[in-house]
Structures are given as structure tokens and as C-alpha cells.
Amino acid sequence: MDNQLKNLRKEIRYKLVEVSHFTKTPHLGSCLSSVDLLITLYWRILNLYPDNPKHAERDYFLLGKGHAASALYTVLAYRGFFNIDKLMEHGKDNSAFEEHPGVNAPPGVEAVSGSLGHALSLATGMAKAAKIQDLGNTFYVLVGDGELNEGTIWEAAMFAPAHQLSNLVLVIDFNKLQGTGESCNIMQLEPLDEKFKSFGWFVKRVNGHCLTELEDAFNQCKLQQNKPSVVIADTIKGDGISFMEGDNNWHYRIPSQEELPIIADELGIS
């Protein structure tokens, strides 16, 4: 992994912690499990135009798990869509940076989010519309494993292969935890790769915190000619901060003043 991405992983993680602490907004654990997926997409995979975010030839990224909005905003800021200082407006009155992205969300956010199970259907419609109009964009959707509980996910999962939507890539942040429990005990998710294979998807299952594995998987998705792709990323909720990893309390907890230097130290932030 090159130094740029190595530093970004640390800096973005620490910025997420700071935003959560100073703006008193939750879902840090969910952001940390997604962050490497977003870094890979935004620095290695997506065709982007940060100075012209509505460029017709861009690739689209839709966030299904809207509660990880802070991760998306932070990645967009570091990728140059807007000033990093703006992130501290998160969750404030009259801010574009709502805790779930709304219609006034900052540049680079493609759709509203917050109600689970919508983004895959939206992106499926967008991908179908691109095929109808012979457009070359690719549509990426990030969902959580808890989000897979929603029925619409499986409606779209049957529609997309029937329409050979090779321009659609689903990314599953499989951190094994949802709001109040272990996702695999609440619903029968496994064998998740077999489920999507049997539905007609091209499936890659990878370590969701290994950027090279992720990049390789996304590049294989780009080669698909007649089926949609899913990257199932095994992730760790709270990844990168030892006392948050796998502790579901960080779905809602806010890091304290005393915890900030400990976290900085762990991440190697000077």
C-alpha cells in the first residue's frame, strides 16, 4: 500500500473520531467499518470530478447505510469535494451535513439516505436507466449487513441479474453487528456469498480492511459483461481503535475528551 493511502486511513479515522466527539454525533463504529471500503472506492476505483461533481461521465456512489454519513462526508472532504473544516458542521442547525444525508447534502452525495434498504433499489433503477440510454457510468452502493434484513434488498437482488446490470456493484460492509445484536443470529445471513451467487451475481468476498484485496476485487467487477457484482467485505466494527473493535456500544457511544489522545496515539497521529 502506498504512503498516501496509509496516511489517509489514519487521518480519516481520526477526523471521524473528532467529528463524533465535537459534534456529539453517534455511529462511529459503523463509520470505522466502512472507511477502508470508501477509501478504496474514492482513491482507486471511482471515476470522479471533485471540481465538477455533476459531471455526466462520473461514476455514482450511493450510501445505503445512511447512519455512516460522517464517513462519506469525511471521505468526500479529503477527496477535494469541499473544505475539510466544513465537517464540523455535522448535525448542526441549517447544516448541509445532516446526520442522514438529505436533499441539501454537500457536493458528491448522490441520494438521500437514512431509511435502510432504499439505495440498492435506487441504484438498480439508475443502472437500468443508464443501460436504456446507453450511458457508460457505473453505480456503486454500500450497504451494511443489518441492512440486508430489508426485503427490498432481495427484490433488487433478483431484478438486477435478470436485467444483466453489469454496471451495478454492491458493496456489503459485513461487520457482523447491527443496532442491537449480532447480525448472523438475528437473520440467517450466511452463507452470504452463496446466496448472491445463486441469485446470479458475480461475487467476491474479501478482507474489508485490506486495500489491495479490495482494489483487486473492484477491478474484477469492472470486467463483468452480463451480471451485477457484489463485493462482500468482512469488516470489523470500530476498526483501527482497539477498544472500539467489535464493541457494539460504539454504534451509539461518543468518544470522550480523555479518549482522544489515547485514540490519536493508537492511530499514530502526532
Place this chain on the structure above:
Amino acid sequence: MRNKFAEVLLQLMEQDDKVVLLYADIGNRLFNKHKELAPDRVINAGIAEANMASMAAGMAKMGLKPVIYTITPFTTARNFEQIKIDIAYQNLPVTIVGTGSGLAYANLGPTHHSFEDIALMRVLPNMQVVCPCDSNELSALLPQAIASGKPCYLRIGKKNEPLINVQEPSATIGKVNIIKRGLDVCILAVGTIIDLAVELQHKLEEQGKDVQLVSFHTVKPLDSEFLLSLVNQYRQVIILEEHSKHCGAGSAIFEWQIDNNVMLNISHFAIDDKFIDQVGSTQSARIKARLCLDFILNKLKNKALVV
């Protein structure tokens, strides 16, 4: 009415390659010509109405003009939250067409009845709610719904509704369609219940009343200018709707009265707060729902409007 929908939609699809149809596995053969014309733009979304609504929103984001179509309860109630967030909140140009609205599918039972759909759709910000009374009115309003560039719910009937407009009227979304002018009593008919309104009109005319018959097709946005013109002009305004008496067109007009600090002398005929079942035909369902001439005339007798 659904045949007219298919016919007008075909013309629109010929004229504009951005118009796409999504339907939830109904309308056997109804869309054959559309498939011949543009197989890519005629999409059977499967029996998956929630996904259909969100996909339509996604298509609208990409510059298309989607029309989604199925039996009313399944494309208003079943997928309500997808309509709320993906279509209404994002203010996307999706036309939602519910067929067999009200009690048109009476024999199929409460699963297929819709007398809560106006309530559900009109409560959503950005949503237009349009209930054409017959095929000719639908023919005028469907192109406007698609061209409006905003979310629009079109509440249509099933088949063989009588033609009240003898030809395509110059109807406009947001403006009432006055079928017959009169000065004494004004009947506001919402959608396909207008056949009953015509019967009532004739009955009242037999008794010497000068009756105005209005197709009150747009429940949202309300034609405020027209409603204001009724104030102090008519001894009775009669609202007829094949919808719950709660939260439908009548309620919209009652709310309008409060907001505008005016009062019309209204008789409101709609469906009581109960499910309608064990019915074999729309006619018998309407009788059970007390949307029938005898009941209405009795009520009006109590108001000393008829003898």
C-alpha cells in the same frame, strides 16, 4: 380507463424516448404495443412494488420520465415509504398510476380496495393528487402529469366507466373541470364516482334545482380560486368520493375552509370508517358503503334540500 391509459401512454412513448413504463406484473397484453415500440422502456418490475418505486426514482435521477403502474393499494400503501423518501422527498418526476381505485375491484375484497390512497398520497409534500373521472379526462391529464416534472399520483378506474366528458376536455391539473353549469346546488365529484353524481344531478333537476356538476379531479393542489367562487353562491355543495370519509378530498376541502376562514354548506358522501367485504360487485359494494342514490337522497331530505 386502463385501456385509455395504455393508449395515451403509447402516444407519449412514441413522442418522447425518456418516457418509461414500469409495471408490477399486471396488465396481460395491455402493453404489447409498447413492448413492440420500445422493449427497453417497458419493464415488468415483478411483484415487487417497493423496489419498483425506488427504481423509478433512480431512473428519474438519470433523466428518464418513469410511470409506475399497478393496482392501487400496491402502489400507494404497499410501497408508501419508498414513495415518501425516494420520490416525494427527492421531488423526482415519477408518475404513480393506481388502477382499479376505490371499490372498482370490489369482488376481490379489502386487499384490492383502496379508500385510503388519497389520504396517503396527499399528505406527502411535493406530491400532486389527480383523480380523473373518465377516460376522456384521463387523456387530457396524463400527459400533464408526466410533463409536470414533479411527483404525481394518478388515481384511475378499471374499465368501461361511462364517458361523462363526451370528448377530451380542456382539463388542467389544479383546475376543476365544470361538466355542467348551474346556480343552485354544486356537486363536486372526485374521480369515477361521477356516474353516481350524474344520477344525483338528474334527480335534483327533476325537483327543479339548477345543478352544477363538477369533476373535482385534482385533490392536490386544490383549486382554491374555484372553491372561493362557491362561497355564498350555492345553497348546498355536495362532495362525492369513493374514499374514506377521513383524510380524502372532502377533508382537504374542510381544511381549506379553516385555512381560508370561509364556510361552505357541505354535504359529504364518502365511505364510513370500516372495511367493506362480502361483496360481489362494485354496485353492491357502493350500497354497503352507502354511496348510493337512496341513501344520499334521504340524507339530503333531512337537510330539506329534496322532498
